[in-house]
Amino acid sequence: MRVLYPGSFDPVHNGHVEIVELAAHLFDEVIVAALHNPQKGTPLFSFEERESMLNDSLSFLSNVKVVMSTGLVVDLAKKEKAELMIKGLRAVSDFESELQMARINKQISGIETVFLPSTTESSFVASKYIREIAQFGGDVSAMVPEPVAKMLKEKSK
Amino acid sequence: MRVLYPGSFDPVHNGHVEIVELAAHLFDEVIVAALHNPQKGTPLFSFEERESMLNDSLSFLSNVKVVMSTGLVVDLAKKEKAELMIKGLRAVSDFESELQMARINKQISGIETVFLPSTTESSFVASKYIREIAQFGGDVSAMVPEPVAKMLKEKSK
Amino acid sequence: MRVLYPGSFDPVHNGHVEIVELAAHLFDEVIVAALHNPQKGTPLFSFEERESMLNDSLSFLSNVKVVMSTGLVVDLAKKEKAELMIKGLRAVSDFESELQMARINKQISGIETVFLPSTTESSFVASKYIREIAQFGGDVSAMVPEPVAKMLKEKSK
Amino acid sequence: MRVLYPGSFDPVHNGHVEIVELAAHLFDEVIVAALHNPQKGTPLFSFEERESMLNDSLSFLSNVKVVMSTGLVVDLAKKEKAELMIKGLRAVSDFESELQMARINKQISGIETVFLPSTTESSFVASKYIREIAQFGGDVSAMVPEPVAKMLKEKSK
């Protein structure tokens, strides 16, 4: 089964990597898709930067492919012939809006979403905190893959 | 009893229509008020468009009146002689901020708010998802009244 | 409109009284029904005691009637010709199970439920804490009507 | 991949059946396991009754097997050679305790849990409400498979 893992990945962090690793173990092929979510404002990293950091951070997994997309996630799922979408769950506040999106995506496309729990070690990691800390020169290297830590250091200069 | 149902209605969707229908059955008169919430940024639809789509979508209910307003919801309630405000509840994340607003509105005006539950069919429908899907050409006709589906199609061109 | 306000009322507390008072202001007639919920175990107060404390605590409201029932709440609503059920909402954890019950009651009977928010003063009051505190001789007189405070004092002897 | 779907199933309802159906579509084989949870008290239906109603309700799915168990769910998963556990998610209040159990099960056994969302139609259905309604002679036939509706009718006599 081929599954799609959509997200903003601005930037990708260790919690994301864990979800991809688990999905790559559970399913035949995992498409990791960085989407532009206009409701979240201007991203810190461009599509090119996010594609590069995702590829660098996930290269150790052979059945994972990284794509960029600006459209609807369900259209992307169809284009990529993904039969299922996966999302990571960290916390209660994630859960409710993810469940709403899963139901709306099912209604407009028929595609189901399953949820993979984050590990406790990464349950407090979120891209918005990483951006904020890195912007002030804080050290986030324990929370992101090495290539991302480097790119954040350059951005914050 | 005359009740006020405030919201952004950007756009009005089937979940809203159900709440108005229930309120029109429970109470003598329902004032549906589209308010400008500056915290939600620029709306997709202008006041004129929202007034038009609310009137078109609710014309089957004889004891419903549609108004537009830019001020405080409690001032509007007083102006319209509404003795009560109603809000729809879809989900847990709605509930807490709605409860805070109900308490703050009661404190500054004495006006109470009661909550009407959404049906399960519409519990995942939210204006922000409708705007996002329609913007990318997705089909939201199962989630909005017919006049709204048309206006969304024109907007997304 | 005649509405039904079901609960365990073991014992009735100030938060309940506020909800009945608001309902008696909003609707023509309010039926307050103490139900036996077998999932909550043996109640502290018998039906006779609860009927007595409800009548004593609500006698200042002329359009309120107190009934006891052991069956399904929706059967009681039909028997009492109540067109609507009301529930108080204190907190997020209340909300989700109340919403589930509202939806299940609607499905099996067609009867709707609307939710009235508790005031902040009574938002932390719950019968289970009152029973526990009173049992150890703690003073709960600020949280319950006077007749209930007396009955609790006698019980804890 | 072989997955385990544990639960009390006291009784099995339409929401459970939907989750099994989705799991049977996503994975190679699904083991549905009714477990005795001593924290939930004496079940309404015996193991024999639950095994019978699960088999009757799921016989239309060829890659599903029903088992009964009294021990730890992770020991059962190992015995049945299941590589993954699945749980349905209905609501926020489900989610947090399910996430805790998923993490504790992973820690003591290494076995992961993934979550499948309920459909909106079944999101308010829960075994405890079904038991309560059926016990008072209420009609739950819209919420449970036909064999379960029959067994509930006989129980409530």
Next chain:
Amino acid sequence: MRVLYPGSFDPVHNGHVEIVELAAHLFDEVIVAALHNPQKGTPLFSFEERESMLNDSLSFLSNVKVVMSTGLVVDLAKKEKAELMIKGLRAVSDFESELQMARINKQISGIETVFLPSTTESSFVASKYIREIAQFGGDVSAMVPEPVAKMLKEKSK
């Protein structure tokens, strides 16, 4: 400042120990009080056993005292001359009932409660899961202090 840390501690686990350790660092003296909560049913461990395991598990902290109590927690706080109560917070579902109890305790006694967050490593550990797993012979030694692991092993025989 002398603080009181009340709980069931049936049994004490690593999450509890972390909270006591943090409290012992922040405040002058910490009273750890195992209380009997009649709403939680018969405990697995007697007061003597819980006193013993708390003393054994916390002996490395010099400003910590262990007491047993059957009455109201606020009466105990007064008796022990504690000016403040502390509670650990693991998860959202903990939070709401803890906040209600904090407010009710403040109302009946004037004593405040402050909340210390659990670490992510212990955020999923809860006494009820530990009892359940140990009862079936599961290995919980990674989640409890060594003396507790031993006592659980003996209990489950």
Next chain:
Amino acid sequence: MRVLYPGSFDPVHNGHVEIVELAAHLFDEVIVAALHNPQKGTPLFSFEERESMLNDSLSFLSNVKVVMSTGLVVDLAKKEKAELMIKGLRAVSDFESELQMARINKQISGIETVFLPSTTESSFVASKYIREIAQFGGDVSAMVPEPVAKMLKEKSK
């Protein structure tokens, strides 16, 4: 012990003042720090205005110091030699993101955060509602210190 209480304080309201008052009672010294949170957009009040209103509102507490900061809160804590951070908790939706931030701050700096519950009287007060109401000329004087009410009145002209 010296503690840091960070926030936006745009504007400071009665709920904040209560938290500072409690902290000033519990701890030796309280540093109240208004931070610029770029994720919350342009503040209504400048740093100078917020410093002035904090000083005016908290002058009755002798062990409280007000500072302004634009960097990371953990860097400020170190600079101010604060050994602990405190946050107020009003509601469930506050709690989860505050817990995430507490964990991330501990990971990057080792500094712990403890949570103080708001009183029920101030549990619904939030700066964003105060800004919105004041902007439309609504009366918020029951929710903010007197100097803030004055500044809001001037702003809204």
